[in-house]
Amino acid sequence: MGAEVIKIERPGVGDLCRNLVINDQKIGDNSLLFHTFNRNKKSVALNLKSESDLEKVKKLISSADVMIHNFRPGVMERIGLDYSVVSQLNPRIIYGSVSGYGDKGPWRDKPGQDLLVQSLSGLALLSGNAEHNPTPVGLPVLDIAASGNLVQGILAAIIRRGITGKGGLVEVDLMSCAFDIQFEQLTAYVNDNKEPSRSKIANANIYGAAPYGIYKTADGYLALAMMPIALLAELLECEALNQFTQDDAFQQRDEIKDIVADAVKQRTTTAWLEVLEARDVWCADVLDWSRLLEEEGFKALEPLQTVEVTGGEPIKTTRCPIRFDGEYITSSKPAPLLGAHTNQIIL
Amino acid sequence: MGAEVIKIERPGVGDLCRNLVINDQKIGDNSLLFHTFNRNKKSVALNLKSESDLEKVKKLISSADVMIHNFRPGVMERIGLDYSVVSQLNPRIIYGSVSGYGDKGPWRDKPGQDLLVQSLSGLALLSGNAEHNPTPVGLPVLDIAASGNLVQGILAAIIRRGITGKGGLVEVDLMSCAFDIQFEQLTAYVNDNKEPSRSKIANANIYGAAPYGIYKTADGYLALAMMPIALLAELLECEALNQFTQDDAFQQRDEIKDIVADAVKQRTTTAWLEVLEARDVWCADVLDWSRLLEEEGFKALEPLQTVEVTGGEPIKTTRCPIRFDGEYITSSKPAPLLGAHTNQIIL
Secondary structure (H helix, E strand, C coil): CCCCCEEEECCCCCCHHHHCCCCCCEECCEEHHHHHHHCCCEEEECCCCCHHHHHHHHHHHHCCCEEEECCCCCHHHHHCCCHHHHHHHCCCCEEEEEECCCCCCCCCCCCCCHHHHHHHCCHHHCECCCCCCCECCCCCHHHHHHHHHHHHHHHHHHHHHHHHCCCEEEEEEHHHHHHHHCHHHHHHHHCCCCCCCCCCCCCCCCCCCCCCEEEECCCCEEEECCCCHHHHHHHCCCHHHHHCCCCHHHHCHHHHHHHHHHHHCCCCHHHHHHHHHCCCCCEEECCCHHHHCCCHHHHHCCCEEEECCCCCCCEEEECCCCEECCEECCCCCCCCCCCCCHHHHCC | CCCCCEEEECCCCCCHHHHCCCCCCEECCEEHHHHHHHCCCEEEECCCCCHHHHHHHHHHHHCCCEEEECCCCCHHHHHCCCHHHHHHHCCCCEEEEEECCCCCCCCCCCCCCHHHHHHHCCHHHCECCCCCCCECCCCCHHHHHHHHHHHHHHHHHHHHHHHHCCCEEEEEEHHHHHHHHCHHHHHHHHCCCCCCCCCCCCCCCCCCCCCCEEEECCCCEEEECCCCHHHHHHHCCCHHHHHCCCCHHHHCHHHHHHHHHHHHCCCCHHHHHHHHHCCCCCEEECCCHHHHCCCHHHHHCCCEEEECCCCCCCEEEECCCCEECCEECCCCCCCCCCCCCHHHHCC
């Protein structure tokens, strides 16, 4: 969104993510993952354990609008860059911090890693069917939620600074973000204290009424969202569903979903979409990426951008999902080589 | 974060979410879900189809900082409240809009519903094991991502207004947010075009190396994040793992995970945590909510707040995950009754 983002990295080694290779993909010396995370940033190589480098970091901080870190609680205090020190150097700075579990209580020093927090927070028991092992979300949803919340907090603190002239401390933790994305389900739970369970089939929301879920068709899959049971009975031509009233849709969701599954597998996805979409029923095909990327609807969103990579072929990646004044924000600037901007930024 | 939030609702009926009951939970006339979504907001009842009410809405807009809507593309134009009209009424306003699929292309008029966009975006093929049906995230992760991105965009536009004096249009759509939360995986895919597959067991990330995932123990479950195979072999006392090198951890993840699963089920979760945590291995128990809520680590985060409900018992719900200057933001103000603030706000 227009910020100049400067990474401070260890000389020689750099951000550990430079060597975190997934899917065996590297671009030059660095992982594709590093490029994905760090496009359009700058890199300054400084050693926080060296007195003279630490002074250079402090000088940089004294003119920065925002700084962020994700060390475990206590580390920035040991380095001498905790908020009480930094706010003396620069009373206007917004100081952002991400931890796994906050700075109090027995979880404080646990490793703050996405899958582990999904597992401890109940989140792993929301996806998948009742008979499946706990099923984590297959992407680092809490890292993403925490980053997004940190940005919200930082931007709000910048607005506040516009009024008060003073900076502030903004903290998020993965565990609170896990509670936050479960706010709908957790609120239901803490107000009745009955442990919910996942549907036997087509689970998509532990508190969702039938038919909410994804079903196998004759040649693929079909997603069905909220809809009246009577309409579903009519469109699936499924007499057996008429034994249920709308009031049964939550309490007897498994029985209803079994019947829906039997009906849906009789025809192809295309055949069902034709019948259901004609009546404005909330339904969809289930696409893999090879099919998705061929869709005109995908192309119309212009979701990909090209990034020029220093010493390598250009790569494609996703763009920012926010559109300002009708324009998507893109940039072809790559992730930086380690220390590429040290001389430019540190005088 | 301190905003005064005013809902404009249809007289008599109000927000449809007032009647969207999940888990059979109601508070007075409204669903618990409505209370969960709308705490600390105000309600004004006005009919957008009435000329005189529309004038009142325009008057409200003319003094607002921000307005948001999530109608399908074209609806605000028909009402006469699209950005081109509103920005004339109030050039300083930030106008936020959420759609399912943006305002161009063949998906434009499809229903913008979370499960359907999960299904179309490839997201449903990231969670669950290879043999399972496509497995959506068991909560409305795209509604949440879109809301968060909208807030980011709005706050950034407010900061820009502080400099330029001018408002702006901020748009997000569920589909772009689905690409965005998959940015790591989609970037891997579009740079090699090999359709990935979920692990046969313990899937937690399609591009994750073994042992990344959740495993059954003798009495529960155990989450294992990234760790060296050799260390895992030593701590699980599992000779069979020594046939694999670290380079095999991604390509032969299913073979490795099978062996890990056999080893992990021999002991209890507590026994494994003792062995693994002593060596700083990234692992965790898998908790359901009844166990979670008993944990001291949970209580230390003070994750719940009480909301006073008009005409009903107080309810408990989650708090904002962002902490400012060491303080959590909470409020005991309830969701409004329909039109409760009409007379106060509309003069």
